Amino acid sequence: MSTLLLSHPACLAHDTGPGHPERADRIRAVLHALEAEEFAMLLREDAPEADAEVLALAHPRAYVDGILSIRPEPDERLMLDGDTVMSHGSRGAALRAAGAAIAAVDAVMEGSVRNAFCAVRPPGHHAEAARPMGFCLFANAAIAAHRARSRWGAERVAVVDFDVHHGNGTQAILENDPAFFYASSHEMPLFPGTGHPHEHGVAHNVLNVALDPMSGGPEFRAAWGDEIIPAVEAFRPDLLIISAGFDAHRRDPLASLNVSTADFSWLSQELVALADRACGGRVVSLLEGGYDLEGLAASAAVHVRALMRV
Numbered sequence: 432m433s434t435l436l437l438s439h440p441a442c443l444a445h446d447t448g449p450g451h452p453e454r455a456d457r458i459r460a461v462l463h464a465l466e467a468e469e470f471a472m473l474l475r476e477d478a479p480e481a482d483a484e485v486l487a488l489a490h491p492r493a494y495v496d497g498i499l500s501i502r503p504e505p506d507e508r509l510m511l512d513g514d515t516v517m518s519h520g521s522r523g524a525a526l527r528a529a530g531a532a533i534a535a536v537d538a539v540m541e542g543s544v545r546n547a548f549c550a551v552r553p554p555g556h557h558a559e560a561a562r563p564m565g566f567c568l569f570a571n572a573a574i575a576a577h578r579a580r581s582r583w584g585a586e587r588v589a590v591v592d593f594d595v596h597h598g599n600g601t602q603a604i605l606e607n608d609p610a611f612f613y614a615s616s617h618e619m620p621l622f623p624g625t626g627h628p629h630e631h632g633v634a635h636n637v638l639n640v641a642l643d644p645m646s647g648g649p650e651f652r653a654a655w656g657d658e659i660i661p662a663v664e665a666f667r668p669d670l671l672i673i674s675a676g677f678d679a680h681r682r683d684p685l686a687s688l689n690v691s692t693a694d695f696s697w698l699s700q701e702l703v704a705l706a707d708r709a710c711g712g713r714v715v716s717l718l719e720g721g722y723d724l725e726g727l728a729a730s731a732a733v734h735v736r737a738l739m740r741v
Contacts, residue, residue, distance in 0.1 A: 434739045435538050435547035436470075437531040438462060439478040442552045444520025448508050451516065452685060452722040453552065453566040461550045461718065464728040469741060474544060478531035478551060480523070481574070485533055488577035489570050489604050494561045498525070498568055511563045525553055525568040532575040535715040540583040540670065546706070546714035546738050548675075550731070554719040556598030556674045557623060564600065565623060571717050572674045573604040576611055579670045586610060589668035591659060592617075593698060594676020594719045595686040597626030601674065602637055609634035612666045616640045616654040618679070618686050638662050642679075647689035651679065655698055664709050671706045675734055676719030680726035695730040699737035714738065 443455040465473065486495045498517075503509050505519045528551035535547035549571075556572055557565030572590050579585040590605065592598040592615040602625070605611035609632075617626050619641035626639040640654040663671070677683075679690040706714045716738065721727035 432545035433472060433474040434735065435535060435544040436465065436473045436475045436550065436735070437478045437535055437547060438550040439527040439531070441520065441523040441527045445524035445553055446508060446518035446520060447516045453554070456724060457721065457727060458550055458552055460724040460728040461731045464732040465550070465735060467732070470735065470739070472739065473735070478527040478549065479534055480526040481529035481533055485578060486529055486569055486574060488581055489560065489573040491561050498563065514565055515563045515567065521553070521568070527551060528553055528555065529569045529571050529574055532571040532715065532717055533578050536575045536578045536670070537582065539713045539715055540579060540585070545712050546716070548716045548735050548738055550718050552718070554676070555717065556592060556594060556601045556719050557596070558600040559603050565596065567600060570600045570604055572598070572601045572672050575672050575715055575717065576605060580610060585669040587612070587666060587668045588670050588672065589614070589663045589666055590672045590674060591663060591702065592674035592676070592719070593679065594674055595679040595683065595688055596622055596676070596720060597639065598674055599623045599625040602626070602630070606632035606637050609636050612636045612663065612668065614638040614659045614663055616642055616651065616659065618642050618644060618646070618688050621686060642688060644687045645689060648691055648694040651688070651690050651694050652697060655701065660701060660705050664705055668710050670710055670713045670715065671702065673702060673714060673716040674719045675716045677721030677727050677730040680721065680723060680730055682723040682726035683721065685722050692726070692729045692733055696733035696737065699734040703737050703740070
């Protein structure tokens, strides 16, 4: 079976303004890397818009309606907090980003594809149930996890997050339900200041591994190989969702880990193998962070290569 690549031009219209690290060039860089001949077998589809009712699986409906009601003029940008921007194109981009996550879950769970990668923005793992935060409007990974259960009857869904920043929104939305497992490696101390190792969720369904600044490949691989992957395998998920942030890369300007492209390749292969053992290979991967274009493009390419098993 094939690997599905979901994206949409609307994701380029989310205008965060000059100098903002979460910019449209991120998607352009990823998609350009995936134009190489080795990725010719990808099944490429446009991401649909998410339905508000599905977004409300992870967010209060009042929050969903409130975000969707914000429609700046074409030359206007509104700051929702110190980092999070909405422009004229943000509503459409956010609906396509969440819609990609939903469509990816549907395709993987129905068995039409083996796995999927969503090259979309804005990212989602900082968005809390009723608050936008850290570049994020809707909690795409948490929405995907809820979709797997509500539409496909998944009894256990695991979300793993290797972004350099802790996915506070994903954890907060999922941690009180034992049907979900959330695991993250992230630099600490660093924004958003959550993700302490003592946070365990309602049923030991949260695992956070904090990495000291300047940690590199050995520490990153140990966090995943010795702690997170065994814990996820013990949870026995029906679906593995990946919050694929590549800002732990040594080139990234927003953090200070020293993870290499080769480390992301290793982890991606390990997660594919984990999914093979635990859940029939079912993986949905969602782009989160990554703000150095060269590091992002190279890392996303090796991640998708692992999904394709080439």
